[in-house]
Amino acid sequence: MxxxxxxxxxxxxxxxxxxxxxxxxxxxxxxxxxxxxxxxxxxxxxxxxxxxxxxxxxxxxxxxxxRGLLSEEEEKLVIDLHEQLGNRWSKIAARLPGRTDNEIKNHWNTHIKKKLKKMGIDPVTHQPVISLSQPDPLKQQQQEPSISGAGADDEEEVDEEEEAPVSGQPQGVACSASSATAVSxxxxxxxxxxxxxxxxxxxxxxxxxxxxxxxxxxxxxxxxxxxxxxxxxxxxxxxxxxxxxxxxxxxxx
DNA sequence: AAAAATCCCAACCGCCTGTAC
DNA sequence: AGTACAGGCGGTTGGGATTTT
Structure with missing residues (x-):
């Protein structure tokens, strides 16, 4: 059998x-x-x-x-795809040529998750985290529409330079810059x-x-x-x- | 300079799905 | 139709590398 x-x-x-x-x-x-x-x-x-x-x-x-870190474009794509697909790393990897599900999963857990949290975005739901100290519903509504643009201007951690990748700033953070050299x-x-x-x-x-x-x-x-x-x-x-x-x-x- | 803490990623584990028998 | 296995997937972890104290 x-x-x-x-x-x-x-x-x-x-x-x-x-x-x-x-x-x-x-x-x-x-x-x-x-x-x-x-x-x-x-x-x-x-x-x-x-x-x-x-x-x-x-x-x-x-x-x-x-090899090397994901570029800013790849990172954005991962975030978008994760919002659509959730932790379907193989599906996400299928949309990023040359990247493996394991690599994307690792990058998500070690980099992107932290960045989203710092920006006040829940990495699971991709929605702004409701802060107990600032439960202003109006603010939350303003933040909700998208993570790619609005999230970057979150009132918390605005001085964090690591917001660049998601906010779309061209000259990214250190890791992104290094990735640009590492990834051809x-x-x-x-x-x-x-x-x-x-x-x-x-x-x-x-x-x-x-x-x-x-x-x-x-x-x-x-x-x-x-x-x-x-x-x-x-x-x-x-x-x-x-x-x-x-x-x-x-x-x- | 050394020790401690933290980060990062390759690899393993266990479960799920599809399929051969 | 049912069983058992291969392959695939996502979660987790061990340990080396790097950074901080």
Whole structure:
């Protein structure tokens, strides 16, 4: 009945991934794709469960990932989408190319939540928080219409410079400014940003004996790594910047 | 300079849904 | 139709990095 069990939890490794594990996973997935995640660790020679492999790939190793903090535009979009969708992080992530649900969730919990609270906006309801000290209904009504514009002028914390992202001030706060440098608009350059981040942890150049994995020709890499068809994930259009490679994002996600 | 506090994010956990049998 | 599993999702946490005292 049903399918076979995913993965026995006995003897499987947990915790941070090593460079060697990353290398195995990347090479395997680029060469073969994944028919089902349950088989990936076994075939790739990893002592991980398929779920762990999938998470590592989708949240960290995917070549189309942007790295770095969210830009102001992305942050605004996240707030708008969160207002519509709630904590549906995967749905929100689907509207932000190169971003993962985990990344957006983390950013929401660590940055956006605080900013909204400082602005007097409830991050759950996206409505102005009713202050016990100032229960002026008129003020609340004035604040209600939208969070993107009106919220910034909340009477509390008006001197907070972190209001910029939501209020739409062009020169954002420190984090936004840094994000602008960290996040590149194009996929390829964002991939380079990924490489920089990856390189710090994984030392990709050593692993792959090239000058940065994200800068290499993926098509060449793929063919070099023995594209025998595998599970059929290779050879289909995927990333804009790697048209020759042709991943199938739908298959790979 | 050292210790403490805080921040940040990668990864895990457990539940839910869809689907193969 | 019912069962069991894979994959996906959201919540939570551990620990390294950074900032503050």
């Amino acid at each position: 049903g399918r076979q069990p995913c993965c026995g939890k006995v003897g499987l490794k947990k915790g941070p991934w090593t460079a060697e594990e990353d290398q195995k996973l990347v090479i395997f997935l680029l060469s073969n794709g994944h028919c089902c995640w349950r088989l990936v660790p076994k075939l790739a020679g990893l002592l991980r469960c398929g779920k762990s492999c999938r998470l590592r790939w989708t949240n960290y190793l995917r070549p189309d990932l942007k 608009p194009s996929c390829s350059s964002s991939a380079s940003a990924s490489a920089a981040t990856l390189g710090a942890d994984v030392d990709w150049p050593d692993l792959f004996e090239v000058d940065g994995i994200m800068d290499i020709d993926w098509a060449g890499f793929l063919s070099a790594s023995g594209d025998d068809g595998g599970c059929g994930a290779i050879g289909i259009d995927m990333f804009d910047d790697y048209p020759d490679v042709g991943f199938d994002q739908q298959v790979w996600m």
